[in-house]
Amino acid sequence: MPTATQRTSVPVIIDEDKCIADKGCTVCIDVCPLDVLWINPDTGKAHMRYDECWYCMPCEADCPTDAVKVEIPYLLR
Amino acid sequence: MKQYDDPELQEIAEKLADPDPGIRRVAVLALVDSGEPEAAELLIQALKDEDPAVRQEAAKVVDEFDAEDIADSLLAALSDGDEVVRNAAAHALADLKDPSVAPPLLAALERSDDPFVVAGILRALKPLRVAAAQTPALHRLSDDDARVRREAVGVLGWLKAVENLPALIDRARSDADPEVRRAAAGALVYASAERVGPPLVAILDDPHWQVRCEAALGIGKLDYQAGLEALIAASRDGTWQVREKAAEALGKLGGVAAVPALGECARDAMSNLRKAAIGALGTIAEPECRPYIERALDDPDPDVRKLARWAQSQLDNAA
Secondary structure (H helix, E strand, O other): OOOOOOOOOOOEEEOOOOOOHHHOOOHHHHHOOOOOEEEOOOOOOEEEOOOOOOOOOHHHHHOOOOOEEEOOOHHHO | OOOOOOHHHHHHHHHHOOOOHHHHHHHHHHHOOOOOOOHHHHHHHHHOOOOHHHHHHHHHOHHHOOOOOOHHHHHHHOOOOOHHHHHHHHHHHHOOOOHHHHHHHHHHHHOOOOHHHHHHHHHHHHHHOOHHHHHHHHHHOOOOOHHHHHHHHHHHHHHOOHHHHHHHHHHHHHOOOHHHHHHHHHHHHHOOHHHHHHHHHHHOOOOOHHHHHHHHHHHHHHOOHHHHHHHHHHOOOOOHHHHHHHHHHHHHHOOHHHHHHHHHHOOOOOHHHHHHHHHHHHHHOOHHHHHHHHHHOOOOOHHHHHHHHHHHHHHHHHO
């Protein structure tokens, strides 16, 4: 039986074209209660490093450029 | 560049001078958290930034600062090319409530043609209640833009001057925009019932339900007894919100003549209206009210039942 060994998607998706973390913005990172968002050293943009989301939403709400989108699982909606 | 004692503020100031607008934008975000009074200067600088995104970011946080320190920049920002910036500036200025900013606001009003800016300045002038605003506000009552007329009505309503009544009554009855009519109808209540009662009764026939609501509310507030028949008619209005306001107003007028109409309202399908009707019947508290109130004791809506108990106690106290 084939098993999935790797997750292909995380709930917090950041639009790298809009993200201004490379300019020094850390709003989503500061606001996350679980500290799961980090800056990707390769791109300088924010990304979800650990998949441990509470779906509390401030990262999406506070992002100054509307770059963050949180995909809430169907059963939590 | 100016040097700041606070190292944090100095860092923000340097970033605000960065050629990259993205970095300047992020610096504005940091500005809010700085407790230093000099932060206001930097905000002013950001409000004048050449990049609209930076100005927008600055405009979003203006209400975190003492508007008095930045009043001049806010006035300048009222004519910004970007609507978000203009809007934030107008809102922040409206929060000032300091009569000393009235002269610059009036001067800015004089030379502004943009309807959005004019409306913003008028909104800021309203709570200041300066007599000098009367003439420009009367003049703007005939503006082409409904937002301007609406704010001009607000200014005149707050001034509460008897000589403005004819102009306000005219707006309330014949403005093309329902929101202007509603605002004007609501503004009339500062006058005596004899003066504005008749026009308010006429406004009960307005084609727009919110305007009718406002008229019913006004008649009740002024306790205009001659409006009783018109309110009874309004308690059978096609829109339940109007019926609700009419029922409340009938309670304020307090006549027994209204009881059968309120009884009808107490049977309405809309529970909010039943609540208003039972509340009014409890206020009137005459024996004629009793059957309607007792029937409402078994109402499906708990709020109505609660109010019916209160109304019943009012009746018992009156007896």
